Amino acid sequence: xxQNYPAxxxxxxxxxxxFISAAGWxxxxxxxxxxxxxxxxxxxxxxxxxxxxxxxxVVHYRLGGWPPPWGIVYYVDYxxxxxxxxxxxxxxxxxIATKKSIEQEFPEKTGPFYTLYVLFVTGMLGITVTGDAFNxxxxxxxxxxxxxxxxxxxxxxxxxxxxLNYLYMGTIGACFxxxxxxxxxxxxxxxxxxxxAHILPDLYQSKAVTAAFIICLVGVWIKMAxxxxxxWLPNAYTFAPSATSSLIAPLMTKVMIYVMIRLILTVFTxxxxxxxxxxxxxxxxxxxxxxxxxxxxxLAQHDLKKxxxxxxxxEVGYMVGGAWLGNRAGMTGAVLHIVNDAxxxxxxxxxxxxxxxxxxxxxFADLKGLFPKxxxxxxxxxxxxxxIIGVPPTCGFFSKWYLILGAIQAHxxxxxxxLLFSSLINVVLFFRVFEVGFFEPFSDHEGHExxxxxxAEAPLSMLVPLYIVAVGLIVVGLYTGDIVNHIIxxxxxxxFM
Amino acid sequence: METxxxxxxxxxxxxxxxxIPLLVASGRKPNVREAWTFVAAVAKFLIVLSMLPAVxxxxxxxxxxxxxxxxxxxxxxxxxxxxxxxxxxxxxWIITSAYSIGYMRGLKEHGQTRYFCYFAICLSATIGAxxxxxxxxxxxxxxxxxxxTYPLVTHHQDLEARSSxxxxxxxxxxxSIGLVLPAMLICYDLAGTLEFSxxxxxxxxxxxxxxxxxxxxxxxGFAKAAIMPxxxxxxxxxxxxxxxxxxxxxxxVVKVGVFSIVRILTGVFGIQLxxxxxxxxxxxxxxxxxxxxxxxxxxxxxxxxxxLAFSTxxxxxxxVLGVALLSPKGMIGGMLHIAMxxxxxxxxxxxxxxxxxxxxxxxxxxxxxxxxxxxxxxxxxxxxxxxIIGVPPCGGFISKWYLALGTLQAxxxxxxxxLLFSSLLNACYFxxxxxxxxxxRPEEAMFENKVQEAPLFxxxxxxxxALISIILLFYPQPFLRLATMMVENIIGM
Numbered sequence: 009x010x011q012n013y014p015a016x017x018x019x020x021x022x023x024x025x026x027f028i029s030a031a032g033w034x035x036x037x038x039x040x041x042x043x044x045x046x047x048x049x050x051x052x053x054x055x056x057x058x059x060x061x062x063x064x065x066v067v068h069y070r071l072g073g074w075p076p077p078w079g080i081v082y083y084v085d086y087x088x089x090x091x092x093x094x095x096x097x098x099x100x101x102x103x104i105a106t107k108k109s110i111e112q113e114f115p116e117k118t119g120p121f122y123t124l125y126v127l128f129v130t131g132m133l134g135i136t137v138t139g140d141a142f143n144x145x146x147x148x149x150x151x152x153x154x155x156x157x158x159x160x161x162x163x164x165x166x167x168x169x170x171x172l173n174y175l176y177m178g179t180i181g182a183c184f185x186x187x188x189x190x191x192x193x194x195x196x197x198x199x200x201x202x203x204x205a206h207i208l209p210d211l212y213q214s215k216a217v218t219a220a221f222i223i224c225l226v227g228v229w230i231k232m233a234x235x236x237x238x239x240w241l242p243n244a245y246t247f248a249p250s251a252t253s254s255l256i257a258p259l260m261t262k263v264m265i266y267v268m269i270r271l272i273l274t275v276f277t278x279x280x281x282x283x284x285x286x287x288x289x290x291x292x293x294x295x296x297x298x299x300x301x302x303x304x305x306x307l308a309q310h311d312l313k314k315x316x317x318x319x320x321x322x323e324v325g326y327m328v329g330g331a332w333l334g335n336r337a338g339m340t341g342a343v344l345h346i347v348n349d350a351x352x353x354x355x356x357x358x359x360x361x362x363x364x365x366x367x368x369x370x371x372f373a374d375l376k377g378l379f380p381k382x383x384x385x386x387x388x389x390x391x392x393x394x395x396i397i398g399v400p401p402t403c404g405f406f407s408k409w410y411l412i413l414g415a416i417q418a419h420x421x422x423x424x425x426x427l428l429f430s431s432l433i434n435v436v437l438f439f440r441v442f443e444v445g446f447f448e449p450f451s452d453h454e455g456h457e458x459x460x461x462x463x464a465e466a467p468l469s470m471l472v473p474l475y476i477v478a479v480g481l482i483v484v485g486l487y488t489g490d491i492v493n494h495i496i497x498x499x500x501x502x503x504f505m
Numbered sequence: 506m507e508t509x510x511x512x513x514x515x516x517x518x519x520x521x522x523x524x525i526p527l528l529v530a531s532g533r534k535p536n537v538r539e540a541w542t543f544v545a546a547v548a549k550f551l552i553v554l555s556m557l558p559a560v561x562x563x564x565x566x567x568x569x570x571x572x573x574x575x576x577x578x579x580x581x582x583x584x585x586x587x588x589x590x591x592x593x594x595x596x597x598w599i600i601t602s603a604y605s606i607g608y609m610r611g612l613k614e615h616g617q618t619r620y621f622c623y624f625a626i627c628l629s630a631t632i633g634a635x636x637x638x639x640x641x642x643x644x645x646x647x648x649x650x651x652x653x654t655y656p657l658v659t660h661h662q663d664l665e666a667r668s669s670x671x672x673x674x675x676x677x678x679x680x681s682i683g684l685v686l687p688a689m690l691i692c693y694d695l696a697g698t699l700e701f702s703x704x705x706x707x708x709x710x711x712x713x714x715x716x717x718x719x720x721x722x723x724x725x726g727f728a729k730a731a732i733m734p735x736x737x738x739x740x741x742x743x744x745x746x747x748x749x750x751x752x753x754x755x756x757x758v759v760k761v762g763v764f765s766i767v768r769i770l771t772g773v774f775g776i777q778l779x780x781x782x783x784x785x786x787x788x789x790x791x792x793x794x795x796x797x798x799x800x801x802x803x804x805x806x807x808x809x810x811x812x813l814a815f816s817t818x819x820x821x822x823x824x825v826l827g828v829a830l831l832s833p834k835g836m837i838g839g840m841l842h843i844a845m846x847x848x849x850x851x852x853x854x855x856x857x858x859x860x861x862x863x864x865x866x867x868x869x870x871x872x873x874x875x876x877x878x879x880x881x882x883x884x885x886x887x888x889x890x891x892x893i894i895g896v897p898p899c900g901g902f903i904s905k906w907y908l909a910l911g912t913l914q915a916x917x918x919x920x921x922x923x924l925l926f927s928s929l930l931n932a933c934y935f936x937x938x939x940x941x942x943x944x945x946r947p948e949e950a951m952f953e954n955k956v957q958e959a960p961l962f963x964x965x966x967x968x969x970x971a972l973i974s975i976i977l978l979f980y981p982q983p984f985l986r987l988a989t990m991m992v993e994n995i996i997g998m
Contacts, residue, residue, distance in 0.1 A: 394652070397682075398682070398686075399648045399649075399652065400641070400644065400645040400648060401579070401645055406573065409690065412686070412687065412690045413690050413693065413694060416690055416691060416694045417694060424687060428682060428683055428686065428687060431682050431686075432679055432682055432683055435674065435678055435679065435682065439671070439674055443667055443670070443671075446656070446659070446662065447659070447662050447663075447664075447666070447667045486570075486571050486579075487571070488573045489571055489572055489573030489574065492573070492574075
């Protein structure tokens with residue numbers, strides 16, 4: 009069985025989606041355990057796969073036994089082994105954590121919801137595991153279309169429109185990517201990533217190849233909401249159901265960052281991306297603008313969820329900038345930040361999920377007195393906030409460490425300043441939320457006679473997964489050294505300084 | 506130098522964190538809860554004390570928790586300076602815990618469980634900073650301390666607390682992220698390590714302008730040291746309950762700031778580099794400015810705690826000045842002042858709190874004749890102010906003596922004049938308080954002529970710290986020994 013991990017992790021959730029859909033007609037209560045089972049198998053396979061990569065090196069898996077470049081090859085190395093684990097584990101934890109929230113928000117639609125949920129995860133895992141450029145497009149569409157549907161299930165007035173907006177932008181992005189792949193296919197006659205990488209070096213002077221790279225890149229940027237191509241993201245994520253936001257927000261953007269890094273490192277070579285193309289300097293400046301604008305726009309928001317969505321926009325800038333710094337520290341920071349940002353975004357959105365479950369709102373005004381009311385949820389929120397700000401020993405600090413170090417080594421001081429600026433704005437953003445939760449409503453008696461607030465904490469089934477993620481933020485932070493030394497070090501090609 | 510590996514530094518840090526679940530669990534039984542605080546405080550003190558003999562023998566105790574990059578790890582090293590600071594803060598935590606009970610219960614404050622929990626976290630972070638072996642670990646505990654102090658500063662949860670909290674976070678966290686973090690990373694890029702070493706790590710790696718910029722990023726970035734212009738969070742933070750001001754804003758938090766600067770000067774830049782590039786003198790000027798201006802502003806403050814806060818700002822710069830003089834006697838004086846000022850200033854804050862608990866008065870102008878009502882408190886206040894001024898029979902005299910000798914040794918007569926003039930100013934803002942408290946005409950007195958002190962839990966701790974201030978003059982060990990050892994080690998005698 010362990011030989012088939014690469015297939016299992018996609019096929020199992022794909023097939024279960026049909027059963028879940030069918031089960032939704034028969035008995036709604038079956039959907040949840042079926043989904044948990046499917047995603048557990050995926051997560052188990054992903055972890056097994058990463059361990060195999062750690063022991064044996066890169067894993068090639070021929071789907072249906074067809075040899076490359078004709079058949080589809082699943083290609084798992086250190087980079088996507090790591091990302092696969094993050095995706096599958098986050099999706100599983102989120103599934104378990106949001107059970108009650110889903111039952112509360114749309115009790116009659118749980119069947120379709122779980123079907124779409126599992127299909128979305130299939131798409132994300134498929135994008136990550138595949139070694140075929142066209143197959144990636146197909147799975148990207150699976151992930152995106154289910155994503156549009158999941159997002160549209162939220163706020164009745166605003167979610168469908170926001171999702172439609174995302175659909176337009178997302179489709180354009182996917183088309184760009186497909187167009188780029190088409191150019192590559194014309195130039196090389198192959199769709200297999202490793203195969204393309206072998207053929208390409210002779211064609212690096214070709215304008216078509218350059219165009220292919222740039223078009224793919226722009227497509228991926230739209231999908232990851234890289235400023236100024238971010239406009240679809242905030243509304244789509246804000247008005248979505250809580251469980252959807254906490255699924256899609258951590259995964260979608262991070263997986264697209266992975267695709268970008270895959271394009272740079274595997275399909276093309278770092279030499280081509282950084283030296284031949286010679287645009288990395290400008291892209292880092294674009295990333296600086298993304299970071300600064302994300303931070304400023306986040307500052308202008310009046311509700312927690314939308315504020316977090318703009319923080320994602322800034323974080324995308326972190327990773328794009330880090331990857332394009334063109335040095336080892338920057339790339340390490342970018343890959344590490346995929347892991348860390350997925351976890352901390354998950355943690356923050358799960359907190360929103362708990363708050364919405366109890367308070368039925370996420371505007372700042374709804375957060376009054378939340379520290380005494382929901383001390384445990386807010387405790388996890390504090391950990392997530394510290395990680396996003398970048399306070400050691402949470403993991404957010406360590407990826408920021410590598411990113412800033414990369415910026416210094418590449419003499420990109422603008423990027424360093426942008427990162428620090430965004431950290432400082434994050435301090436303001438989160439302390440503003442803490443203030444509402446901690447101080448308000450003000451008492452009249454000089455603070456000495458606070459009425460003891462009644463605790464109304466979210467149920468254990470939501471708190472336990474939340475705390476697994478929150479504690480995970482610190483544990484991952486402490487094990488940064490191991491993650492970098494045993495995994496990320498091998499992601500980056502040897503000659504790359 | 507001999508080193509041994511032991512987990513005790515980590516235990517000293519963790520013991521007060523481990524107690525927190527117990528504090529929360531016994532939240533409804535205040536006596537049990539406070540018992541746990543005492544258990545943690547005493548255990549912490551004993552663990553620190555158990556390492557003292559080894560340190561006095563010249564051994565360093567090392568423990569690496571995680572190594573995440575070459576030269577950057579979460580690592581503890583107990584040396585003489587760290588030991589000095591840890592001894593001061595862990596011993597004073599025991600006394601402050603007793604005082605907190607008297608103060609918080611005397612005022613029937615809300616949220617006492619929260620208060621004791623965050624206090625415990627603060628002490629963990631303080632000891633962690635004291636035992637840090639490198640800049641990264643120091644930064645880690647520095648940040649934890651900043652954040653854990655926030656709920657204590659804003660304990661009253663009213664509008665004033667909120668605006669002070671904002672100021673606090675803006676200055677302390679803002680400066681550390683905005684200045685210390687990039688400076689630390691530039692150091693790492695230059696030197697390839699962040700480990701403190703007695704010769705510094707930056708020698709020969711950077712040009713003088715870059716070193717100058719880095720040095721000031723550190724000096725102002727560690728805003729807890731309240732070097733002007735990064736000082737104004739400290740007076741604002743006086744909205745906190747008095748035990749917080751006493752232990753954190755006279756001992757733990759502000760001293761972590763100063764301690765960090767001392768580590769930067771001695772462990773990162775190194776004495777040779779600072780003296781050959783004349784950067785030490787520049788720091789001296791900044792510190793001297795803070796000393797004089799802080800003392801002048803203190804003169805004009807009517808709020809007792811605010812006056813103490815400005816006095817603290819000035820006194821903290823004594824430490825920075827002493828070490829930045831780079832002369833052996835000056836450095837001993839500076840390091841010793843960490844301990845001497847701590848015992849004196851905590852007594853003064855305890856007195857301010859005791860007065861507030863007993864009478865509700867916060868302003869000096871409302872305290873005429875208070876000595877007749879609270880003789881013990883005001884006597885302790887007098888002793889502690891003598892210690893801060895730096896005259897016998899108090900411990901503050903020794904550190905000032907060494908500081909003065911240090912200026913002579915460094916041939917910096919200008920700074921000697923600053924020190925002496927500042928002592929004069931100290932006397933000007935402290936002595937009148939005691940004078941009007943005891944010697945006023947009966948018709949001026951604002952209090953009845955009847956002894957009525959604060960609760961015993963308030964009075965006994967302040968009497969103890971006042972006594973220790975006196976004892977330290979006659980028996981300044983182990984602090985003097987530790988400071989001397991540290992300086993000998995740095996200079997290589």
